[in-house]
Each structure stands twice: as structure tokens, then as C-alpha cells.
Amino acid sequence: MASSRPCFTVLRGICQRRGTQWQQPLGQQLQALRITSNSLANSTSRRCFATDQPTRESLSIEAAGEVNLAALKQFGSKSRARPVPASPSYFSRIPVFNDSYLALEKLIRTYGNLPTIPTSQVERVAWKTLRDYRQTIGEQVKAGDYGRCIGLVKRLHQIHPKLKPGPVKEALEAFKRDIQPFTNVATPIVVDKFGRAVGVGRRKSSTARAWVVEGNGEIQINGKSLADFFGRVHDRESAVWALHATGRLDKYNVWALADGGGTTGQAEALTLAIAKGLMAHEPALKPALRRAGCVTRDPRRVERKKHGRVKARKMPAWVKR
């Protein structure tokens, strides 16, 4: 009954295999550790350890035999060379990431008590995205692991800049994106000595530049009047919408160049261009212009065509058989 249970079968097999060893007291076992130097010399293994070969197969794992410590003799005094792993994370799938993660944890332990500043006051930094980071180190880091890592990075970055130690700064550099968008400062539009402010606007694939000066409401686009340039009334209205919405239609003259795209694109590119020029003259008009929808660049472009579809989204007509 009991002997038919698999676990007991296993046990019996082991007892047979290792019976002598099990009966020995520990002290004897330790003393009995021995190795032949032949096996060491003959071993083709690169390791300098030889272990007893297991004698019989077991049902589960055949663990290696015990190390014969007595045979691990000392060798001569000549210089040696052997390969060792460069990183303690050698046996993991992502050694570089693990090393840097452990280094960050160590920095947190060391410098975690330094005073921090509120997140709203911290210098904005664009950290590497998971994709960038994977590409940099060439390892398939998991998203969750990287998220935890960036959490540590942000915590370290929160340390007061004047108290931030050198090692922390160095460690954070590895996680910064190569191009920092937050360091870009928009060049302010100025009114030049002739009283002109030039604004640039884009919409769809059109580009427009508008020179806005104080005047009496004259508008010229590519050398033509507004009515000549835009056939549609709607386009004419949207081109000067910035002036119209703020009631400045008769207070400024506009000389503009528009190219690329179609009429709608050019008209709405002009809206943005004129709004920017106008804001250079009267900065306080910005909220009004924003409400009129003249400040934001419309980022929409033509959607690409997809395979299996007639256009971007249109499906082919259904044909019966």
C-alpha cells in the first residue's frame, strides 16, 4: 500500500543510491570528501572543479555529486588567467538593465534622505521611452521593469539641484533622451523697426507668411487682393478671421505669401499666420484669439490609404459572388 505510492518509490530509490552517504554522520561526510587529481587534469571542462559523477539515474533530477574539497589542491605560483563574467547579472536575460537598476536602487538607499523639491518645480526632462531604451542597450526590457526603473530615476531627479551628488547626475544621464524638447524655447515674434510683425502659419500642406503692419485694412496675398485670391467667400472670411474676430479688420494691413496645398489649406494657414503677427502687436489679444480658434495649429493631415480599402477608410463595394 504505502510502497505503491510514488513518493515512497522515489524515496526508496534514493535511499539505495545514496544509502551509504545518508547513514554517515555529517562530520564523516565532510572528512570523506576527496577527489582524484587525475579527474581534474583530464577534465575537459573549463571549470577547475571536478565533481563525482552521479552513479544512477533518478526519476526527477540527478543532482551533481558532492565537491571533493580535499582534491582541490593548491597549484604553483605562476601567473594565471581565467575568464569571469564582467557583470554579476551575467546569467540573467537583461544584465545591463539589471545592473543599472540595482545601481539606481543603491543610489536611492544612499541619497534618498536628501531634500527634494516639489514635482511642479523640478526641471522638466524627457526620459527615454521604453523603445529608445531597448534600442540603446539592446535588451528586451519588460515595460513594467522599465516603469519601475524610471520611477527611481524620477525620484532621484527630484533631489534639490544644488544638493544633487555627482554619481546621481551621472546615473540620470543614461536615461535622458538625446534630444530634449523641453530645452527648446520658441523665438518670440518681434515688431521690427518698420512696424512689421511676421507670422508663419501652416495647415494641411500649405504654408503662409503674413507681414502685419498697422494700417487701414488693406490685404494682399501673393500680390493679389483677398477677393481675387480666394474665390470662395468662406475662404476669404477664414483668412482674415483673426482680424475679424478681434474687430481689427480696419486697423491693420496684411501682406502675405501663401503656397502649397489648396485654397482651404492656404486660407486657414493665413488665419494662423495673421493671428501670430497680430499677437506680436497686441499680446493681450491672445485669449480672444484662442477663443476664436486662431492660435492652435491644426495638426491633421491627409490620412494614408490602407490596403484592402479604396481610400483611407472606404471599403470596396460589396459584390454578390
Next chain:
Amino acid sequence: MIIRNIGLRHGRQVIAASASPSCCVRALSTSAAKSATTTPRAPTNVPSFFTTPEQRARQEAIKAEIDKVPDNFKEFRSIQKKTVKMGGETHPRHLPDEMLKYPPHDATLEMLMAAQAHMGHNTSLWNPANQRYIYGVREGIHIIALETIAAHLRRAAKVVEEVAYHGGLILFVGTRKGQTPIVVRAAELAGGCHLFQQWTPGTITNRDQILAQGKLRMVDELDRDVPGFDDHIQDCRPVIPDLVVCLNPLENYPMLHECGLANVPTIGIIDTNADPTWVTYQIPANDDSLRAMALIGAVLGRAGQRGQERRYADAEEGIISWETPSEVRRFVQNTLAAKAQEKKDQARESLEPDGGREMIESDADIKKAIKELTEEEGL
């Protein structure tokens, strides 16, 4: 002239937002072109039109507060330094990472008991192969004999120490949640490797593929980098551990199986439900207790550290406890032979115009040259 009646044009909100209308007058003006004509003006102060003085004052106060932080911190540190010894005696508290900060060299029975290393699993879960480690049953669970734990732990520590002394590579594996700091610390102490993520099946048996990207370095008896082996490191096979310490054998069957196949000795924490035959050296203990794991990991790490220290001390005195691997030796011999051949060729080229005496050198000469070079290089 523009009629600047912002109240009429933009409603009440604009007036409310611009708390100082006088400063906005210029911003709204298009007529005062006199100043504009002289110099181009940049609207640098634009945001001020859209923030109230209260907001600005608050922001400035925050900035000022932040600027004061370094000085305050310095003062805090100095006061702390002065007053740290004042007041009543501080009593030792429980430190969660005490075992990692101050790893003990040996585990006493009290320490093992305090770490709950003796608590096994429910009696219905036991693996009868562990019978000889079990002291008895209490409250429905098996209790592991503390003396047995201590004896097995010391035996394992001895093995770790000797392997470290003989320049072996020790791998500490603990893939359960919370075991990461334990294996990392143990590996740091013992100068070995750690693994706290899943074992990639085939890391030993298919190591030419799995560990192909792993970086190796060639070291001498004092673990200093040895130059001149770049070619060999490019070509040689990845290394495998000489000893594996596994904190949770139950979850690491593939790893232990591979170790068995590659004849790598293993040390494992065997709870009452684990199979002791999976590992070479068992340490019966409660593998669900992180404290017990920290204690055992710390003791094994310290053992490895002692081994490394002994190895360095002996190496300083010229006693080296390990042999250069045969592959490395072969590489050195081949390199030196190539060098000797090159030397010979050069000598022949230089001699040929003079009349070509001793053009042919025997193999014995090459062997002699290799021997000389070997002496020079000390390899």
C-alpha cells in the same frame, strides 16, 4: 486710433484677469509706435498679462523657499550632528534589512528560530524524503529540527567558502518576490553572480546561444584584468557556474535539472514539501520566510567572502588556488608559437641578404623560443 474697450469686446473675464489695467494699456496699444520704431521689442513679459500679482507672488515665494533649502539642510545636518548624542539612550529597534546591512558570519539556533527557519508546511504537504530533517508536528505543521538546519547550513557554508577560495563562480538564485536584495547582497559578498528573474531554460545546456552576448573579462590571480586576451574572449564559450545556491528549488526545476546535467553542484533550501534529491547540498529550512532566507543568504555570502579573502591573501604570498583553464592555456601557447614563428621569419629575412646562414631552424628551436617567452610572460 483704436478704441480699446476690452470690457465691451471680451467680457468681464478679461478685466478680472488683468488686475493692473494700467500696465495693459501699452500691450493693447497699437498707436504708440514711437518706441516700437526705435528698437524691436520682444514680448518677454507676456505671461505677466495673464497672471495675477497674487499668483506671481506665490510663485516667487515658492522659488525663494526652494532657494533656501540647501542652507536649511546644512543647518539641519549640523544641529543633528550636535544633538545626536543628547537625550536618553536609544534602544535597538528591529531593522528590516539588518541581515543585509550587517550579515552574520554564522547562524545560531536562536537566530534561526527568530527568523522562523524551523517552520515547515502543513503535514499533508510533506515530502517524506524530508523525514530525517523533521523534529515533530505542532499546530498541524511540521517543525524542522534547528540543529539539523544549523549543521547543514555550516556544511553548505564550508562548501561555498572552499569554492570561493578555489576561484569558483558561485551563482545565487532567488526568484521569489522579495528575494532580490538577498541574492544581490549574497552575490556581492561572495563575489559571485545573482539571478532574481526567471531562469532562461538552456542557460547552461544551450549556453552558446543564450549567453552569447554575455560579457566576460580575463583576470589574473588577484582578479586584475589581464590584457591581450581580447581574441580569446571573442571566441571562447560562455562560462557556467561552479556552484549554484538556490533559495527556492520548487520554482527552479529547469535550472536544477540543467545543473544536474552539467554536473554543477547545487545548494538548495529544502522546505518540508520540497524534494531533497534535486540538489546536492540540502539546507532544510522554511523557504517561505524572507527573514530565514536573508539569514541563510547572509551566512552563505559571508562564507564566500571569507573564501575570497583567503584566496587574495594566499595569492599575495604567491600561493594560487586555481589552475588556468586548459582552453586559455592552449590559446596562450598558440599565440606564443605564432609570435616565435614571426620572430624566426623576421630573422630569416634579415639574414638572407648576407648569405643565408642558418636558414632552417629545427622544431627544437621553436620549442625553446616558446619556453623562453613563457618564462617572460609568466604564464
